[in-house]
Amino acid sequence: xxxxxxxxxxxxxxxxxxxxxxxxxxxxxxxxxxxxxxxxxxxxxxxxxxxxxxxxxxxxxxxxxxxxxxxxxxxxxxxxxxxxxxxxxxxxxxxxxxxxxxxxxxxxxxxxxxxxxxxxxxxxxxxxxxxxxxxxxxxxxxxxxxxxxxxxxxxxxxxxxxxxxxxxxxxxxxxxxxxxxxxxxxxxxxxxxxxxxxxxxxxxxxxxxxxxxxxx
Numbered sequence: 584x585x586x587x588x589x590x591x592x593x594x595x596x597x598x599x600x601x602x603x604x605x606x607x608x609x610x611x612x613x614x615x616x617x618x619x620x621x622x623x624x625x626x627x628x629x630x631x632x633x634x635x636x637x638x639x640x641x642x643x644x645x646x647x648x649x650x651x652x653x654x655x656x657x658x659x660x661x662x663x664x665x666x667x668x669x670x671x672x673x674x675x676x677x678x679x680x681x682x683x684x685x686x687x688x689x690x691x692x693x694x695x696x697x698x699x700x701x702x703x704x705x706x707x708x709x710x711x712x713x714x715x716x717x718x719x720x721x722x723x724x725x726x727x728x729x730x731x732x733x734x735x736x737x738x739x740x741x742x743x744x745x746x747x748x749x750x751x752x753x754x755x756x757x758x759x760x761x762x763x764x765x766x767x768x769x770x771x772x773x774x775x776x777x778x779x780x781x782x783x784x785x786x787x788x789x790x791x792x793x794x795x796x797x798x799x
Contacts, residue, residue: 588790595783602779606716606772607701619703619712623772630764630771631705640766644720647759651727654752658682658731677795678734685788689726692780693719705770717776718769724759725781728752730788737792756781 605622612624614631621627662679666672701716732752739745764774 588793589787592783592786592790595779595786599776599779599783602776603701603716606776615703615705615712616707617712621702621705621770621772623770627705627770627772631767634765634767636706636767637765640762641768644759644762644766647724647755647762648720650755651724651759654727654731655686658734676738678738678792681788681791681795682730682734685726685730685784688784688787689723692722692784702770702773704768704773706768715769716773717780718760718763718773719777721760721763721769721774721777722781722784724756725778726784726788728756728759729781729785732756733785733789733792737789 607622609622610624611620611622612628613620614624614628615621658679662675662683665675665679669675696717696719697714700714702714703712704715707713729752732749735745735748735752739748760774760778763769763777764771
């Protein structure tokens with residue numbers, strides 16, 4: 584396994600760490616609900632005035648999140664089918680195992696930032712402050728749809744179905760990030776953080792798939 588292939592993902596994780604530190608330390612002001620503080624207050628406040636809470640787009644992102652979980656279920660079934668057909672855990676495509684690892688990694692980051700709170704949302708959730716950074720929905724969508732896109736590109740043969748799956752995955756990831764922004768439930772920097780982290784996770788998976796060969 585060539586570790587050079589993982590250099591891009593390592594760089595993206597470092598960018599995410601540096602960016603998170605700036606969000607926590609730069610231009611921090613109490614512009615959130617109940618006087619909650621947020622970094623990059625000037626740009627976040629400006630964007631928040633443009634994109635106020637919107638039920639329609641908020642509900643749209645919930646639908647896209649459901650589609651992301653359907654993707655997860657589909658890959659789980661794919662792995663199970665391979666296991667049944669090949670009758671050996673060792674013969675299941677390593678890319679499927681890698682996908683399971685990516686889902687676990689994404690869940691780990693979700694839990695981490697529920698504990699390590701960087702800032703709170705620009706809107707209250709049932710009257711309560713809720714952790715906002717990074718946007719977990721955005722991170723989920725970029726990592727799940729992004730890794731699925733990688734799998735389709737690397738494992739599927741050229742076909743109309745492959746083209747549709749690749750395009751759909753990219754569109755779903757974009758719609759989630761854009762939808763969370765214009766729904767007004769996150770600060771701009773939360774969305775950007777979710778995108779960077781999701782891209783880092785996807786880049787890691789892409790390197791893993793490049794280093795693994797499909798089993799016969």
